Amino acid sequence: MTTAGPITPDTKDWTWVLDRPCPECGYDAATVAVADLAHRIRANAVVWLALMGEPDVDVRPEAGVWSPLEYACHVHDVHQVFHERLTAMMTEHEPHFANWDQDTTAVERRYDQQVPAIVGPTLVASAYAVGDLYASVPDDDWGRKGIRSDGSVFNIASLGRYHLHDIEHHLHDVATMAERVTIGAYDAYAGEYASGTSAMPDEVTHNLNHFVDLVGTEARVLEIGSGPGRDAAALEQIGLSVRRTDITPAFVHQLRAAGHPADQLDPLRDDLTDTLRGGAPYDGVWANASLLHVAREALPEVLARLAAVTRSGGTLHLTLKEGDGAGWSVHGHVGAPRFFTYWREDPLRAHLTRAGWVVDDVRRGDSTPVDRPSESWLAIFATRA
Numbered sequence: 001m002t003t004a005g006p007i008t009p010d011t012k013d014w015t016w017v018l019d020r021p022c023p024e025c026g027y028d029a030a031t032v033a034v035a036d037l038a039h040r041i042r043a044n045a046v047v048w049l050a051l052m053g054e055p056d057v058d059v060r061p062e063a064g065v066w067s068p069l070e071y072a073c074h075v076h077d078v079h080q081v082f083h084e085r086l087t088a089m090m091t092e093h094e095p096h097f098a099n100w101d102q103d104t105t106a107v108e109r110r111y112d113q114q115v116p117a118i119v120g121p122t123l124v125a126s127a128y129a130v131g132d133l134y135a136s137v138p139d140d141d142w143g144r145k146g147i148r149s150d151g152s153v154f155n156i157a158s159l160g161r162y163h164l165h166d167i168e169h170h171l172h173d174v175a176t177m178a179e180r181v182t183i184g185a186y187d188a189y190a191g192e193y194a195s196g197t198s199a200m201p202d203e204v205t206h207n208l209n210h211f212v213d214l215v216g217t218e219a220r221v222l223e224i225g226s227g228p229g230r231d232a233a234a235l236e237q238i239g240l241s242v243r244r245t246d247i248t249p250a251f252v253h254q255l256r257a258a259g260h261p262a263d264q265l266d267p268l269r270d271d272l273t274d275t276l277r278g279g280a281p282y283d284g285v286w287a288n289a290s291l292l293h294v295a296r297e298a299l300p301e302v303l304a305r306l307a308a309v310t311r312s313g314g315t316l317h318l319t320l321k322e323g324d325g326a327g328w329s330v331h332g333h334v335g336a337p338r339f340f341t342y343w344r345e346d347p348l349r350a351h352l353t354r355a356g357w358v359v360d361d362v363r364r365g366d367s368t369p370v371d372r373p374s375e376s377w378l379a380i381f382a383t384r385a
Helices: 014-018 034-051 068-091 102-108 116-135 156-173 175-188 190-196 202-215 230-238 249-257 299-308 345-355
Strands: 145-147 153-155 220-224 241-246 262-264 282-287 310-321 326-331 334-341 357-367 375-384
Touching (some): 014 156, 034 068, 034 116, 034 156, 034 175, 034 326, 034 334, 068 102, 068 116, 068 145, 156 175, 156 326, 175 190, 190 249, 190 334, 202 230, 202 282, 202 357, 230 241, 249 262, 299 310, 299 345, 310 334, 345 357, 345 375
Parallel strands (some): 220 241
Antiparallel strands (some): 145 153, 310 375, 326 334, 357 375
């Protein structure tokens, strides 16, 4: 159960997020098309639904901070409040909104005593309802205005973007649950992921061949995030020796069932030493589309730990999604929420250098996931100093 006690009130005026990106969650209102509001609100709700199935969801991370359950209750009420405001803006001339005290509401509605199994579906229902309303706004009506109790003036477009920031920022607030929810997503959809990713994209093939040119055909490689094992199989066909590892139990089970030695391994916390070779350093590390799930503050330590078990002159290859901030997504072959951290080249280079790597090459590429727009990727090749 949640720890009783008052919550530290949020008294900030967040309307500035309409003018510049949020440095905490990475949300950038300028990039949000009004046509995308409904989809993003619904997608956000699916993440909350998954979070409500996690254990300890009602536990506050510290005194004065809402538990994920309490945040979910708040997000549910946010959808209802904005549904009312949007309805008023569509049917009245410049309506004035009554003040809403979110902290008082949390106490009165006993957010801390709610049932996660009920909160999740009701949140989804409220999100889909207001999403449908945004989707019904005629093109000529996005400029219709409404006035908040403090005098702030919104039109329907800015109201929607403000609304979206609120709910996406609160997923950032509960990002401590990201790791286990992401692992659970892969665990639940391991079979679908294996089937959907069995064919290697041309870009991955090019990167793999370049990696082999750098480490040599007799190299011993540590693979972080082996998944179903597609890349490891390709490397071994060429002649390399690969230590298959993954943090997801179902992937490790798949690999072992196929006759491959595999270790369930967390690159942030577990021992990375190559016990098969008595602790000898690896010749290279292959981390294709795996470290993109590592929290921003944790990646520098992961990079340093990988450097510590790689020989001088050894090669690191990793791919990450290019962009700003971090966020949740439900797309592709995994029908449950996963958490992604986005990176820009300059800060990534700096972290690699401090961790003991010399960046040799940064390649950019695009991919088009199932049911998603094209995404930009960074492919890094670095040498152990």
